[in-house]
Amino acid sequence: MKLKKQARRDAIKEQLQQNPFMTDNELSDLFSVSIQTIRLDRTYLKIPELRKRIKSVAEHNYKHIRAIEGNEIIGDLIRVEPNVTAESLIYITEDSVFTRNDIARGHILFAQANSLCVALIQKNMVLTRDSQVSFLRQVKLHDTVHAFAQVTDFGKKYITVAVSSYVKDKCVFKGTFKMYYYSEEES
Amino acid sequence: MKLKKQARRDAIKEQLQQNPFMTDNELSDLFSVSIQTIRLDRTYLKIPELRKRIKSVAEHNYKHIRAIEGNEIIGDLIRVEPNVTAESLIYITEDSVFTRNDIARGHILFAQANSLCVALIQKNMVLTRDSQVSFLRQVKLHDTVHAFAQVTDFGKKYITVAVSSYVKDKCVFKGTFKMYYYSEEES
Numbered sequence: 503m504k505l506k507k508q509a510r511r512d513a514i515k516e517q518l519q520q521n522p523f524m525t526d527n528e529l530s531d532l533f534s535v536s537i538q539t540i541r542l543d544r545t546y547l548k549i550p551e552l553r554k555r556i557k558s559v560a561e562h563n564y565k566h567i568r569a570i571e572g573n574e575i576i577g578d579l580i581r582v583e584p585n586v587t588a589e590s591l592i593y594i595t596e597d598s599v600f601t602r603n604d605i606a607r608g609h610i611l612f613a614q615a616n617s618l619c620v621a622l623i624q625k626n627m628v629l630t631r632d633s634q635v636s637f638l639r640q641v642k643l644h645d646t647v648h649a650f651a652q653v654t655d656f657g658k659k660y661i662t663v664a665v666s667s668y669v670k671d672k673c674v675f676k677g678t679f680k681m682y683y684y685s686e687e688e689s
Numbered sequence: 690m691k692l693k694k695q696a697r698r699d700a701i702k703e704q705l706q707q708n709p710f711m712t713d714n715e716l717s718d719l720f721s722v723s724i725q726t727i728r729l730d731r732t733y734l735k736i737p738e739l740r741k742r743i744k745s746v747a748e749h750n751y752k753h754i755r756a757i758e759g760n761e762i763i764g765d766l767i768r769v770e771p772n773v774t775a776e777s778l779i780y781i782t783e784d785s786v787f788t789r790n791d792i793a794r795g796h797i798l799f800a801q802a803n804s805l806c807v808a809l810i811q812k813n814m815v816l817t818r819d820s821q822v823s824f825l826r827q828v829k830l831h832d833t834v835h836a837f838a839q840v841t842d843f844g845k846k847y848i849t850v851a852v853s854s855y856v857k858d859k860c861v862f863k864g865t866f867k868m869y870y871y872s873e874e875e876s
C-alpha cells in the first residue's frame with residue numbers, strides 16, 4: 503500500500519497513536535518504504551524512536567505503583583491496571599545473556615516477571631512468597647520480551663499472579679507468583 | 690582465651706586454613722581481641738581480607754565448571770563437586786535491595802541459586818527448564834547469603850537440583866531446579 507508522503511505521515515501518526523510500540527521495521531513493512539524513510543517521517547512528526555516512547559509510557563505508569571520505585575522494575579511498565587493486570591517489555595542486551603551462546607539468563611526473565619508482580623499490586627509492601635516458573639523457549643540477545651501479568655486470586659494476606667512472557671508471538675516463559683502484601687491503612 | 694601474640698597468630702593461621710571464610714568479627718570474638726588487632730595479625734601473616742579470600746577460592750573453583758563463565762556466576766563459588774554439590778556466597782549490596790526498606794530483591798536469591806545449578810553441572814550446555822522456589826525469610830542489606838546446591842536426580846536429559854540458602858543459620862530460600870543439559874561427546 504504505497505501512499506503519498508503526507509498521507510503516509512498522517513497514517514503513521516494514527517498507527518502509533520493506536521499502537522505506540524510498533525517498531526520502525528514493522529512500519530516500513532506496513533507502508534512499503536525503507537526504514538530510513540520511516541525515520542524521516544517520525545522526525546517530521548516529532549515522534550521519538552521506539553525506546554523513548556516506551557520509556558515515556560513507563561514513566562507515565564509509575565504514578566499507579568506503590569510497592570516499588572519505577573526504576574526498580576526490571577523492564578518497562580507499558581500498561582498497568584492496579585491489582586488486576588500489567589505488562590512490561592524488556593530488551594535483551596549483552597549483560598543479560600551467556601557470553602558463549604547469547605541465550606538470555608533465566609533469572610532475567612524471572613526478574614522481569616517478579617518485579618511486574620510487585621508493580622501490579624497497589625499496596626505499600628509486597629514481597630514474593632513462592633513461585634513456580636517454566637522456561638519454554640530460548641530467548642536470545644536483542645529479543646524483546648513482553649510479559650503479561652494477571653491477578654488470579656486476591657486473598658486477605660496473599661495475592662496470586664499468573665505471568666506469561668512472549669517474544670513476538672511465541673510464549674517463552676510462564677510463572678505463578680504468590681505475593682505477600684501489607685498495607686498500613688488496613689492494619 | 691587470651692593468647693600471647695605469636696601463639697594467637699599461629700592459631701589464627703590454623704583457624705583460617707580450616708575455615709577460610711571466618712570474618713574478622715568472628716575471629717575477634719574467638720580470640721578476645723579487637724578487630725583492629727585481628728587485622729594487624731592478618732597483615733603480619735600476609736592473609737588477605739575475607740572478600741579477597743572468597744574471590745581467590747572462587748577463582749580456583751572455576752576450573753571445575755564448564756557450562757558458564759566464572760564471572761557469570763551470581764555470587765562466589767566457594768565449593769564444587771561437579772554433578773554432585775556446590776556452594777556459593779553472595780554479599781547483599783545496595784544494588785540488590787529495595788531502596789525503601791533495604792530488603793533483598795527476590796530475583797537476586799533466585800539468580801544466586803539458578804547460576805549455582807548451572808555451575809554445578811559439568812556439561813557443555815545447561816539451561817533451566819522449570820523451577821519452584823520459596824522465599825522463607827527476609828534478607829537484608831549487608832547480609833551474606835550462603836547457598837547449598839545438591840543434585841537429587843541425574844537423568845538422561847534433565848538433572849534436578851535442590852538449593853537451600855541461609856543467612857547465618859537461618860534458612861531464607863529453598864528451591865528446586867530442573868535443568869536441561871547437553872554435552873557434545875554424548876550426542
